[in-house]
Amino acid sequence: MKKTRFSSPKYFKLSKKQNANEILEDYVEAIEEISKDKKDVKNIDLSKYFGVSKATINKNIKRLIKAKLVTSEKYKSIHLTSNGKTLALDSNVRHEIVFKFLRKIGVPKKIAEEDSEGMEHHISSYTLKIMKSLI
């Protein structure tokens, strides 16, 4: 197939950066989601949610603390900071729009859930606005 687009180191670097943001966005979204049902959000909840070991969650939560997205003391519940809360809500809106857009163009539910989980981190606000208008 003929290539109709240009590539640039900037595009590759952007995509890598979005991949790095993925874990932050997915974690705050998960924390927000879990806290709707439970008073406390613990390590073990996230471990089940993501299907990774509690040691991994422990390490990743430290990164979120460093990124000022959550607060947590040893053995205590995890709480979103206001930055974290904002990122959680924005990420959820983005994820919902991508998911609904895929459904709209005819993608089955399961596949739309799969695809949107990754795609959501690579959609500009410009494209998102268009998708929203087409839902």
Add this chain to the structure above:
Amino acid sequence: MKKTRFSSPKYFKLSKKQNANEILEDYVEAIEEISKDKKDVKNIDLSKYFGVSKATINKNIKRLIKAKLVTSEKYKSIHLTSNGKTLALDSNVRHEIVFKFLRKIGVPKKIAEEDSEGMEHHISSYTLKIMKSLI
């Protein structure tokens, strides 16, 4: 925004796996592209193409060799294996469809180039088929 989708550890793991495939797909696509203009594809070409150091390219090419996507001897040109060639062509087709679909729904060229660089690795063949039919 109300959540209308379900999440699952499987979806998160899939997205991470797609992120890991990203480097392989982008590299074989780049090698194929560069070899259209030049007889030999060297380390330095990829270094410029991706904007990363030649040491990084050297290390990553070793991974592609391990994955049977390319062959290369010390100080010589890089060549795609038949697996590598197939992956390169498939990846390019996928990338083109995503790019053209974005253009079709009204995304400006630069933004479509940015978005498609990441999105292309997170699109199922089902969704791809729909996008193709809508171009």
Add this chain to the structure above:
DNA sequence: CATAAAAGTTAGCCTAGGCTAATATATTTA
């Protein structure tokens, strides 16, 4: 309330994917 079970933490291991600096080989050019 003592103990068992569950959950959290830490240490140490791994691979991926970046980097710089030093060294080795190829290529160009005076």
Add this chain to the structure above:
DNA sequence: TAAATATATTAGCCTAGGCTAACTTTTATG
């Protein structure tokens, strides 16, 4: 062709994000 320049490789460093195993703390239960 000898020297200078360009390119390739290697070593060693870093962070992210996984894991298991051992240990600590909290929570539940007999």
